[in-house]
Amino acid sequence: MEDIFHEIVKYPPSGYNKDGIYMYDDWTSISDIGKSFNGKIFSAKDYLRVENQYINTVLMIMSELDCKYLTIVYIEVNQNEMIHDIEMYEKKYGVNITGTFPNLKKGMRISRINIPNILRLCLRELCYIVFSCKSKKLELYFSYEYYLNIKCPINKSTLNEIVKKNNLYLDPRG
Template identity: 40%
Template structure:
Protein backbone atom coordinates (compact mmCIF):
# COMPACT_ATOMS: atom_id res chain seq x y z
CA UNK A 1 0.00 0.00 0.00
CA UNK A 2 1.33 3.42 -0.95
CA UNK A 3 1.82 5.92 1.83
CA UNK A 4 -0.75 8.31 0.30
CA UNK A 5 -3.36 5.53 0.30
CA UNK A 6 -2.59 4.69 3.94
CA UNK A 7 -3.03 8.34 4.91
CA UNK A 8 -6.30 8.63 3.00
CA UNK A 9 -7.60 5.48 4.72
CA UNK A 10 -6.60 6.86 8.12
CA UNK A 11 -8.24 10.20 7.48
CA UNK A 12 -11.50 8.43 6.63
CA UNK A 13 -11.37 6.11 9.65
CA UNK A 14 -13.38 7.68 12.49
CA UNK A 15 -11.86 5.37 15.11
CA UNK A 16 -8.34 6.32 14.03
CA UNK A 17 -9.28 10.00 14.02
CA UNK A 18 -10.32 9.72 17.67
CA UNK A 19 -6.73 8.79 18.56
CA UNK A 20 -5.39 12.03 17.09
CA UNK A 21 -4.49 14.77 19.54
CA UNK A 22 -5.21 18.40 18.83
CA UNK A 23 -2.62 20.99 19.85
CA UNK A 24 -3.44 24.70 19.53
CA UNK A 25 -2.55 28.20 20.66
CA UNK A 26 -6.12 28.87 21.84
CA UNK A 27 -7.03 28.91 25.54
CA UNK A 28 -9.37 26.01 26.41
CA UNK A 29 -11.53 28.28 28.59
CA UNK A 30 -12.58 30.25 25.50
CA UNK A 31 -14.38 27.35 23.80
CA UNK A 32 -18.15 27.26 24.08
CA UNK A 33 -20.25 24.18 24.87
CA UNK A 34 -20.32 23.27 21.17
CA UNK A 35 -16.51 23.22 20.95
CA UNK A 36 -16.30 26.50 19.02
CA UNK A 37 -13.62 29.02 19.94
CA UNK A 38 -15.25 32.32 20.89
CA UNK A 39 -12.17 34.42 21.68
CA UNK A 40 -10.93 37.31 19.56
CA UNK A 41 -7.79 35.74 18.13
CA UNK A 42 -5.68 35.89 15.00
CA UNK A 43 -5.69 32.83 12.75
CA UNK A 44 -3.25 33.56 9.92
CA UNK A 45 0.01 35.25 9.04
CA UNK A 46 -2.12 37.62 6.97
CA UNK A 47 -3.52 38.97 10.26
CA UNK A 48 -0.22 40.72 11.06
CA UNK A 49 -0.99 44.39 11.60
CA UNK A 50 -4.57 43.74 12.72
CA UNK A 51 -5.80 44.16 16.29
CA UNK A 52 -7.13 41.39 18.54
CA UNK A 53 -8.34 42.06 22.06
CA UNK A 54 -6.99 45.58 21.63
CA UNK A 55 -3.44 44.44 20.77
CA UNK A 56 -1.76 44.57 17.39
CA UNK A 57 -0.42 41.32 15.99
CA UNK A 58 3.18 42.12 15.17
CA UNK A 59 5.57 40.10 13.05
CA UNK A 60 7.58 39.37 16.18
CA UNK A 61 4.55 38.01 18.05
CA UNK A 62 3.52 35.94 15.03
CA UNK A 63 7.02 34.41 14.74
CA UNK A 64 7.06 33.68 18.48
CA UNK A 65 3.86 31.64 18.23
CA UNK A 66 5.00 29.96 15.01
CA UNK A 67 8.17 28.89 16.81
CA UNK A 68 6.07 27.37 19.62
CA UNK A 69 4.62 24.99 17.03
CA UNK A 70 8.00 24.27 15.46
CA UNK A 71 9.60 23.54 18.82
CA UNK A 72 6.69 21.35 19.88
CA UNK A 73 7.17 19.19 16.78
CA UNK A 74 10.93 19.08 17.25
CA UNK A 75 10.46 17.93 20.86
CA UNK A 76 8.04 15.22 19.71
CA UNK A 77 10.57 14.06 17.11
CA UNK A 78 13.28 14.01 19.74
CA UNK A 79 11.19 12.09 22.29
CA UNK A 80 10.19 9.49 19.69
CA UNK A 81 13.69 9.13 18.26
CA UNK A 82 12.49 10.33 14.86
CA UNK A 83 15.25 11.47 12.49
CA UNK A 84 13.06 12.35 9.50
CA UNK A 85 9.49 12.83 8.39
CA UNK A 86 8.06 11.71 5.07
CA UNK A 87 5.67 13.89 3.12
CA UNK A 88 2.81 11.46 2.85
CA UNK A 89 0.53 13.90 1.11
CA UNK A 90 1.21 17.33 -0.39
CA UNK A 91 -0.87 20.14 -1.85
CA UNK A 92 1.12 23.14 -2.97
CA UNK A 93 -1.33 25.14 -5.07
CA UNK A 94 -0.88 28.16 -2.80
CA UNK A 95 2.74 28.54 -3.96
CA UNK A 96 1.58 29.92 -7.28
CA UNK A 97 1.92 33.69 -7.49
CA UNK A 98 3.36 34.07 -3.98
CA UNK A 99 5.31 37.29 -3.66
CA UNK A 100 8.89 36.75 -2.50
CA UNK A 101 9.53 38.75 0.66
CA UNK A 102 12.39 38.57 3.16
CA UNK A 103 10.21 36.57 5.58
CA UNK A 104 9.26 33.88 3.06
CA UNK A 105 12.14 33.74 0.54
CA UNK A 106 13.90 30.72 2.12
CA UNK A 107 10.58 28.93 2.63
CA UNK A 108 9.38 29.39 -0.93
CA UNK A 109 12.73 28.34 -2.35
CA UNK A 110 12.63 25.17 -0.21
CA UNK A 111 9.00 24.51 -1.17
CA UNK A 112 9.76 24.33 -4.88
CA UNK A 113 11.68 21.10 -4.30
CA UNK A 114 9.01 19.33 -2.22
CA UNK A 115 7.17 16.26 -3.43
CA UNK A 116 4.97 13.54 -1.94
CA UNK A 117 7.02 10.64 -0.66
CA UNK A 118 10.04 12.83 0.03
CA UNK A 119 11.92 12.43 3.31
CA UNK A 120 12.58 15.61 5.24
CA UNK A 121 15.53 15.53 7.63
CA UNK A 122 15.04 16.94 11.09
CA UNK A 123 17.10 20.01 10.12
CA UNK A 124 14.53 20.95 7.44
CA UNK A 125 11.40 20.06 9.43
CA UNK A 126 11.01 23.66 10.71
CA UNK A 127 10.76 24.87 7.12
CA UNK A 128 7.93 22.56 6.18
CA UNK A 129 6.06 23.31 9.42
CA UNK A 130 6.27 27.03 8.66
CA UNK A 131 5.09 26.40 5.09
CA UNK A 132 2.04 24.60 6.51
CA UNK A 133 1.29 27.20 9.17
CA UNK A 134 1.58 30.03 6.65
CA UNK A 135 -0.82 28.15 4.36
CA UNK A 136 1.64 27.91 1.47
CA UNK A 137 1.29 24.12 1.46
CA UNK A 138 -0.87 21.45 3.01
CA UNK A 139 1.20 18.45 3.96
CA UNK A 140 0.68 15.32 5.98
CA UNK A 141 3.96 14.39 7.63
CA UNK A 142 4.55 10.84 8.81
CA UNK A 143 7.16 8.45 10.06
CA UNK A 144 5.52 5.06 9.92
CA UNK A 145 8.37 3.30 11.74
CA UNK A 146 7.91 5.64 14.71
CA UNK A 147 4.11 5.65 14.54
CA UNK A 148 4.02 9.40 13.98
CA UNK A 149 1.49 11.40 11.94
CA UNK A 150 1.30 15.20 11.90
CA UNK A 151 -0.99 17.50 9.96
CA UNK A 152 -2.32 21.01 10.24
CA UNK A 153 -5.91 22.12 9.90
CA UNK A 154 -7.19 25.62 9.44
CA UNK A 155 -6.59 28.34 12.01
CA UNK A 156 -3.51 26.83 13.65
CA UNK A 157 -5.01 23.51 14.65
CA UNK A 158 -2.27 20.89 14.72
CA UNK A 159 -3.19 17.20 14.82
CA UNK A 160 -0.71 14.65 16.09
CA UNK A 161 -0.85 10.89 16.29
CA UNK A 162 2.04 9.39 18.22
CA UNK A 163 2.96 6.45 20.39
CA UNK A 164 3.99 8.87 23.17
CA UNK A 165 1.96 8.72 26.33
CA UNK A 166 -0.78 11.34 26.49
CA UNK A 167 0.72 12.99 29.57
CA UNK A 168 4.09 13.33 27.86
CA UNK A 169 2.55 14.88 24.75
CA UNK A 170 0.52 17.23 26.94
CA UNK A 171 3.67 18.30 28.77
CA UNK A 172 5.50 18.99 25.50
CA UNK A 173 2.67 21.22 24.28
CA UNK A 174 2.48 23.03 27.60
CA UNK A 175 6.26 23.62 27.65
CA UNK A 176 5.82 25.59 24.42
CA UNK A 177 2.79 27.64 25.53
CA UNK A 178 0.35 25.54 23.49
CA UNK A 179 -2.78 23.77 24.63
CA UNK A 180 -3.55 20.08 24.39
CA UNK A 181 -7.00 18.84 23.28
CA UNK A 182 -8.62 22.16 24.25
CA UNK A 183 -12.15 20.99 23.55
CA UNK A 184 -11.92 18.45 26.33
Protein backbone atom coordinates in the same frame (compact mmCIF):
# COMPACT_ATOMS: atom_id res chain seq x y z
CA MET B 1 0.27 3.76 24.85
CA GLU B 2 -2.40 5.91 23.27
CA ASP B 3 -2.32 5.99 19.49
CA ILE B 4 -5.05 8.50 18.64
CA PHE B 5 -5.20 11.88 16.96
CA HIS B 6 -4.73 14.89 19.19
CA GLU B 7 -5.26 18.52 18.30
CA ILE B 8 -2.69 20.98 19.57
CA VAL B 9 -3.83 24.59 19.68
CA LYS B 10 -2.66 28.04 20.71
CA TYR B 11 -6.05 28.81 22.25
CA PRO B 12 -6.29 28.60 26.06
CA PRO B 13 -8.92 26.21 27.42
CA SER B 14 -10.56 29.05 29.35
CA GLY B 15 -11.62 30.62 26.03
CA TYR B 16 -14.01 27.80 25.07
CA ASN B 17 -17.66 27.77 26.07
CA LYS B 18 -19.53 24.65 27.20
CA ASP B 19 -20.34 23.84 23.55
CA GLY B 20 -16.65 23.82 22.60
CA ILE B 21 -16.75 27.12 20.71
CA TYR B 22 -13.82 29.48 21.15
CA MET B 23 -15.32 32.75 22.33
CA TYR B 24 -12.56 35.29 21.72
CA ASP B 25 -11.49 37.20 18.66
CA ASP B 26 -8.03 35.83 17.84
CA TRP B 27 -5.76 35.62 14.84
CA THR B 28 -5.77 32.44 12.79
CA SER B 29 -3.35 33.09 9.93
CA ILE B 30 -0.19 34.90 8.92
CA SER B 31 -2.45 37.19 6.86
CA ASP B 32 -3.78 38.59 10.17
CA ILE B 33 -0.47 40.40 10.84
CA GLY B 34 -1.24 44.11 11.22
CA LYS B 35 -4.87 43.56 12.25
CA SER B 36 -6.24 44.38 15.68
CA PHE B 37 -7.35 41.68 18.10
CA ASN B 38 -8.74 42.58 21.51
CA GLY B 39 -7.40 46.11 21.15
CA LYS B 40 -3.84 45.09 20.23
CA ILE B 41 -2.19 45.10 16.82
CA PHE B 42 -0.98 41.61 15.90
CA SER B 43 2.68 41.96 14.92
CA ALA B 44 5.08 39.84 12.88
CA LYS B 45 7.07 39.32 16.08
CA ASP B 46 3.97 37.89 17.81
CA TYR B 47 3.30 35.68 14.80
CA LEU B 48 6.85 34.31 14.67
CA ARG B 49 6.82 33.57 18.41
CA VAL B 50 3.77 31.32 18.06
CA GLU B 51 5.00 29.80 14.80
CA ASN B 52 8.21 28.82 16.61
CA GLN B 53 6.20 27.30 19.48
CA TYR B 54 4.53 24.93 17.01
CA ILE B 55 7.81 24.06 15.30
CA ASN B 56 9.50 23.38 18.63
CA THR B 57 6.57 21.18 19.64
CA VAL B 58 6.96 19.04 16.51
CA LEU B 59 10.73 18.81 17.02
CA MET B 60 10.30 17.77 20.66
CA ILE B 61 7.78 15.11 19.65
CA MET B 62 10.21 13.84 17.02
CA SER B 63 12.95 13.72 19.69
CA GLU B 64 10.72 11.90 22.15
CA LEU B 65 10.08 9.24 19.49
CA ASP B 66 13.69 9.26 18.20
CA CYS B 67 12.31 10.16 14.78
CA LYS B 68 15.11 11.29 12.43
CA TYR B 69 12.95 12.40 9.51
CA LEU B 70 9.38 12.91 8.33
CA THR B 71 8.06 11.63 5.02
CA ILE B 72 5.57 13.56 2.90
CA VAL B 73 2.64 11.15 2.48
CA TYR B 74 0.27 13.71 0.96
CA ILE B 75 0.93 17.14 -0.52
CA GLU B 76 -0.94 20.01 -2.15
CA VAL B 77 1.43 22.69 -3.46
CA ASN B 78 2.06 24.93 -6.43
CA GLN B 79 5.84 25.40 -6.32
CA ASN B 80 5.81 28.63 -8.36
CA GLU B 81 3.07 30.23 -6.26
CA MET B 82 4.84 29.13 -3.08
CA ILE B 83 8.09 30.82 -4.10
CA HIS B 84 6.21 33.98 -5.05
CA ASP B 85 4.29 33.99 -1.75
CA ILE B 86 7.48 33.46 0.30
CA GLU B 87 8.88 36.63 -1.29
CA MET B 88 5.57 38.49 -0.84
CA TYR B 89 5.38 37.57 2.87
CA GLU B 90 8.92 38.82 3.37
CA LYS B 91 8.09 42.17 1.76
CA LYS B 92 4.61 42.57 3.25
CA TYR B 93 5.12 41.22 6.77
CA GLY B 94 8.88 41.19 7.23
CA VAL B 95 8.96 37.43 7.82
CA ASN B 96 11.30 35.31 5.80
CA ILE B 97 12.34 31.74 5.34
CA THR B 98 16.03 31.20 4.73
CA GLY B 99 17.65 28.46 2.73
CA THR B 100 16.71 26.68 -0.44
CA PHE B 101 13.69 24.50 -0.91
CA PRO B 102 13.61 21.20 -2.69
CA ASN B 103 10.86 20.44 -5.16
CA LEU B 104 8.47 19.08 -2.53
CA LYS B 105 6.73 15.88 -3.53
CA LYS B 106 4.99 12.83 -2.14
CA GLY B 107 7.41 10.28 -0.73
CA MET B 108 10.14 12.81 0.03
CA ARG B 109 11.94 12.41 3.34
CA ILE B 110 12.64 15.61 5.26
CA SER B 111 15.40 15.46 7.88
CA ARG B 112 15.04 17.01 11.34
CA ILE B 113 17.40 19.80 10.35
CA ASN B 114 15.22 20.77 7.36
CA ILE B 115 11.80 20.18 8.89
CA PRO B 116 11.43 23.65 10.52
CA ASN B 117 11.31 25.50 7.20
CA ILE B 118 8.91 23.00 5.67
CA LEU B 119 6.64 23.35 8.72
CA ARG B 120 6.80 27.14 8.28
CA LEU B 121 5.51 26.71 4.73
CA CYS B 122 2.56 24.72 6.08
CA LEU B 123 1.82 27.13 8.92
CA ARG B 124 1.91 30.03 6.47
CA GLU B 125 -0.63 28.23 4.28
CA LEU B 126 1.79 28.00 1.34
CA CYS B 127 1.27 24.25 1.05
CA TYR B 128 -0.67 21.47 2.70
CA ILE B 129 1.34 18.43 3.73
CA VAL B 130 0.59 15.32 5.74
CA PHE B 131 3.81 14.04 7.32
CA SER B 132 4.52 10.57 8.61
CA CYS B 133 7.26 8.60 10.28
CA LYS B 134 5.79 5.12 9.88
CA SER B 135 8.50 3.35 11.88
CA LYS B 136 7.61 5.53 14.91
CA LYS B 137 3.86 5.56 14.24
CA LEU B 138 3.85 9.36 13.91
CA GLU B 139 1.55 11.30 11.60
CA LEU B 140 0.90 15.04 11.61
CA TYR B 141 -0.56 17.90 9.63
CA PHE B 142 -1.75 21.46 10.18
CA SER B 143 -5.36 22.46 9.62
CA TYR B 144 -7.23 25.74 9.57
CA GLU B 145 -7.07 28.21 12.43
CA TYR B 146 -3.63 27.07 13.50
CA TYR B 147 -4.48 23.55 14.63
CA LEU B 148 -1.78 20.88 14.70
CA ASN B 149 -3.28 17.42 14.27
CA ILE B 150 -0.99 14.66 15.48
CA LYS B 151 -1.18 10.91 15.89
CA CYS B 152 1.59 9.30 17.88
CA PRO B 153 2.23 6.62 20.51
CA ILE B 154 3.34 9.14 23.15
CA ASN B 155 1.12 8.89 26.22
CA LYS B 156 -1.19 11.84 26.77
CA SER B 157 0.54 13.16 29.91
CA THR B 158 3.96 13.25 28.19
CA LEU B 159 2.45 14.86 25.11
CA ASN B 160 0.75 17.42 27.33
CA GLU B 161 4.10 18.23 29.01
CA ILE B 162 5.73 18.83 25.61
CA VAL B 163 2.84 21.02 24.50
CA LYS B 164 2.85 23.04 27.75
CA LYS B 165 6.62 23.65 27.50
CA ASN B 166 5.87 25.45 24.25
CA ASN B 167 2.95 27.49 25.65
CA LEU B 168 0.41 25.56 23.61
CA TYR B 169 -2.52 23.36 24.64
CA LEU B 170 -4.02 20.00 23.91
CA ASP B 171 -7.44 20.87 22.56
CA PRO B 172 -9.71 20.97 25.63
CA ARG B 173 -12.67 19.75 23.58
CA GLY B 174 -11.09 16.31 23.66
